[in-house]
Amino acid sequence: MSTEPSTKKARTHPPYELLYWPTLPGRGEFIRLVFEATSTSYTDVSNESKDGINDVLAVKAEDSTGDSDGNPPAFAPPALRIPGEGKGGKNLLLYQTPSILSYLGDKLGFAGEDEAERHWIMSHALTALDLNNETHDTHHPVSVAKYYEDQKEPALLKATDFREARLPKFFGFFERVLKGNKSGDGKYLVGGKLSYADTTLWQVLDGLLFAFPKEMAVRKKEFPTLFDTFYPSVKEQKGIKEYLASKRRLPYGNGVFRHYEELDRQ
Amino acid sequence: MSTEPSTKKARTHPPYELLYWPTLPGRGEFIRLVFEATSTSYTDVSNESKDGINDVLAVKAEDSTGDSDGNPPAFAPPALRIPGEGKGGKNLLLYQTPSILSYLGDKLGFAGEDEAERHWIMSHALTALDLNNETHDTHHPVSVAKYYEDQKEPALLKATDFREARLPKFFGFFERVLKGNKSGDGKYLVGGKLSYADTTLWQVLDGLLFAFPKEMAVRKKEFPTLFDTFYPSVKEQKGIKEYLASKRRLPYGNGVFRHYEELDRQ
Known part of the structure; x- marks a missing residue:
């Protein structure tokens, strides 16, 4: 899967990491669309590296009480990891699609005017x-x-x-x-x-x-x-059109739809 | 149903109005608990006045494109009306339980430290x-x-x-x-x-x-x-204990539980 070219926005935002199941749009797609529509660089961890799925499995592991950065466990993917934005400059980990959308909406100017x-x-x-x-x-x-x-x-x-x-x-x-x-x-x-x-x-x-x-x-x-x-x-x-024509847009399969x-x- | 005595907090907050079905806890209860736990004055419109249910029906009316204050319609109750906090000092109307909780959590200091x-x-x-x-x-x-x-x-x-x-x-x-x-x-x-x-x-x-x-x-x-x-x-x-002992806490019936x-x- 190709990675985005570095843009001004990409350089001024932290390296957002989406943690979601590979190969299907699913609930991860709501988050991908926010990045794509705002031309924000992100890593789709499980789709971009072979071992990426281990990161997804780790945040939702059924014996986890949270990670070493002080983040709670995730009930289910998607999760978003944001290096440097957590407590004491550590990694921040968020889960629940609406919570992630609200966080990114505020950061990326994609959540209204007032x-x-x-x-x-x-x-x-x-x-x-x-x-x-x-x-x-x-x-x-x-x-x-x-x-x-x-x-x-x-x-x-x-x-x-x-x-x-x-x-x-x-x-x-x-x-x-x-x-x-x-x-x-x-x-x-x-x-x-x-x-x-x-x-x-x-x-x-x-x-x-x-x-x-x-x-x-x-x-x-x-x-x-x-x-x-x-x-x-x-x-x-802008952003959505290019995304939908790219290989990053995954086909529907055995997910929600x-x-x-x-x-x-x- | 008795109303709360006026407190310092009540006087410094806008007159919050909860719009939800009468007689049952339902999804309205998540919002009531926030008010009660923070000792914040509120009106439970349909439980406190005979015609209050008409306000609930109006915000979710299936022919509404929104109200005269510029608020969108609500898909379903609960809704929260906050006089003076909307566009141009008009009424603000919010719907969806998590959105209302997030709004009140921020306003009432009930949403964490950072x-x-x-x-x-x-x-x-x-x-x-x-x-x-x-x-x-x-x-x-x-x-x-x-x-x-x-x-x-x-x-x-x-x-x-x-x-x-x-x-x-x-x-x-x-x-x-x-x-x-x-x-x-x-x-x-x-x-x-x-x-x-x-x-x-x-x-x-x-x-x-x-x-x-x-x-x-x-x-x-x-x-x-x-x-x-x-x-x-x-x-x-504090707040919850008194609420649970009061008549404002409604019994479970034919709702979610x-x-x-x-x-x-x-």
Whole structure:
């Protein structure tokens, strides 16, 4: 995987290290998109080195009470390691996607213009991540540790409810947020510029288009601001456009966004 | 419902208004605990006035594109309204429990001593709220809009996995966080004083003790720091102790934490 060329921004920011599972977008993708949209240099540890996965396993090890730098253990990846930014100039380690997004949003100017915008951005990103979790549960409604094939019957029930009740509820909400934000022209959820709320929602929509193509072909027409203005606009943003065309953008596989024909609209 | 006596803190803070469903603790409880633990005056709108529920319904109305103060709509309660703190001195409206907790944590000195602690507190609170969501899904694994009785079969499967795999995973994690935080003496997740991570985790543990009494009687013994030190310590904290003895603390009912004998350990 190629590394970013050194830029001014890269030199003025600490060497951010993303700790996440290799080969799939997953929840790590919400964090990658923030780096890419702000042209910030980062290391995707498990994808860029063969032994990188050991760092991921170490922070979530089920016997860890934290690391030698005073950081607590992580419940699950993704985690973000920031050399020099922790207690006493040591490494800082953060986990939980919304906490990492909020941290990076503040540092990289990707979290709005004032306190109100900052919190609306956090709230909308959390709602998009709730939709991400509900998507996961369509194929794993009973147990995250068991195979899809062993929970297929409840998955069919869950996916039906998700498609019929939850998708329109979430899409309708974001359509209204976009319409209510006059300075966003349908392109931004909050204010007049891109934020991590936008990239987070965009990623969930993109994953849903992969996982539920038949359902989404119908839903797209019901929420025109979301799908005709917002979705294509984020895709064309500086940094995002180049990223999506690069090898760093990983294909969907057996993560949150999976395509099972039987769970899609029949 | 009685209102708090005016205190110095009450007079120096804006008039916080919690917008949540009446009569049950629910997700509103995580926010109430922050106010109570910091002796901060607040209005619990739907519980303190007969028409208060209309304010809750208005912020989540499914045709709203936001209010006349420039705030976006809320996806779901709880929401927090803070007169005078929004754009141009208007009302600020926030939604999403973790976003409200983070806002209040900063304002009320209930979010740690520095940037690292602030984000660890957010991360741990998010993890406790994930456990809260998984608890909800034990009785509603297929559809939030349908009755428990109409999804009882998958609920039995989900609750079994939750009790056997998820509870020990979450409890084991928090046990390790408590052990790793040397300055907390088992009483605080981060640093040497109470934060919204502690009150949030405490509320989830308390709800689980109500919902799964047989399972918890066994699990309690496996995680002694969590249940013999942390849980009773939070309960005795200034503000919390008085609150729990007051009429403002609402009983569990048909919310996230429900007791169904068939979902508990057999």
